[in-house]
């Protein structure tokens with residue numbers, strides 16, 4: 001039998017640039033990026049914009065228009081920004097991807113042009129997928145606008161939309177041309193969305209960097225009040241750890257079975273879908289982290305006192321560590337969230353690989369979870385909630 005075989009490599013540069021006031025005419029960052037590797041002028045760009053950002057950032061439309069007018073010789077905005085509803089519902093609607101594809105077609109956005117996406121993690125996932133699939137990949141510039149997206153989802157190399165009741169069922173690995181984290185966007189976020197992103201920071205600290213976890217413990221009071229400097233420190237370090245993992249972890253496109261950055265996510269993804277996306281991704285991740293931390297303690301990997309530190313930090317940051325979906329059971333009495341484990345295995349393929357904690361700051365991979373211990377961990381979280389309610393009630397009665 002004849003066989004032709006070669007191995008080849010494709011190298012990527014993955015960069016996350018931090019700035020403020022990206023659309024101020026004096027800020028050179030965007031023009032530099034858009035023109036750095038194209039000789040033809042003006043470079044064409046299509047902007048997609050999360051409606052949540054369009055509604056809350058005053059004067060954004062004008063700022064974008066003025067910025068492109070001031071740089072008209074170098075870059076051309078092919079039409080006004082395409083404003084699309086953000087949040088998880090965006091990923092539930094395949095029509096958004098089609099809308100972006102249609103504009104890429106109508107405005108002759110080619111592989112040397114840009115799709116610039118401005119928004120939260122959900123919007124970036126949608127626009128990134130549209131950009132990755134039109135003409136087999138158009139240059140994609142991500143401008144994440146939430147804590148979660150700047151620290152975690154927006155600085156990754158994945159995109160995708162939901163289908164068949166499953167998160168990220170359709171998607172691709174496609175490193176963006178660049179990510180620009182404009183820290184000013186975070187000022188416009190709701191408290192809920194500021195907090196939500198902190199869950200991913202706790203996650204990465206727990207599996208990668210004990211010092212970072214302990215810094216968050218020290219800063220918990222400031223973070224709970226969304227102190228600007230404390231929040232920015234977290235966003236920058238979390239993004240750095242994330243990129244570090246992609247670049248040096250040995251498996252940026254997740255071809256193997258391990259996915260350390262998905263610590264706490266098997267339960268989180270299931271809780272999100274069970275809640276009909278009432279729970280934000282970060283809120284579900286906080287519960288998933290609590291569950292897998294307790295599991296790590298119950299299976300003897302970490303001390304109970306370390307697990308308590310993790311739960312305390314999450315609570316001090318303002319996360320609820322249970323949700324009604326955690327109590328939901330199937331007709332056979334099995335907690336519905338346990339189905340998430342099977343879906344996780346299905347999504348990954350290969351051997352089931354779940355990250356647990358070997359210590360604060362150190363993840364460990366396991367290939368099986370004991371359903372009985374998961375149930376115990378769920379019960380412990382529920383007891384804890386009831387305990388905190390009773391404590392609050394007692395306090396109220398005493399005062």
Ligand SMILES: NC(=O)c1ccc[n+]([C@@H]2O[C@H](COP(=O)([O-])OP(=O)(O)OC[C@H]3O[C@@H](n4cnc5c(N)ncnc54)[C@H](O)[C@@H]3O)[C@@H](O)[C@H]2O)c1
Pocket residue numbers: 050051052053056057085086087088091119120121122123125145146147148149152153154156157158159160167185186188189190193196197280281282
């Ligand atoms: N691709 C990946 O690797 C990856 C990794 C982790 C998470 N994710 C995905 O990210 C999504 C969650 O992202 P998220 O937490 O950023 O939330 P989100 O995108 O759902 O946005 C939450 C809300 O905030 C609004 N919003 C966004 N920026 C704003 C701003 N600056 N001011 C005011 N409102 C603003 C949005 O319109 C939306 O209503 C989930 O779909 C999750 O699956 C993807």
Ligand SMILES: [Zn+2]
Pocket residue numbers: 152200265281285
């Ligand atoms: Zn996540």
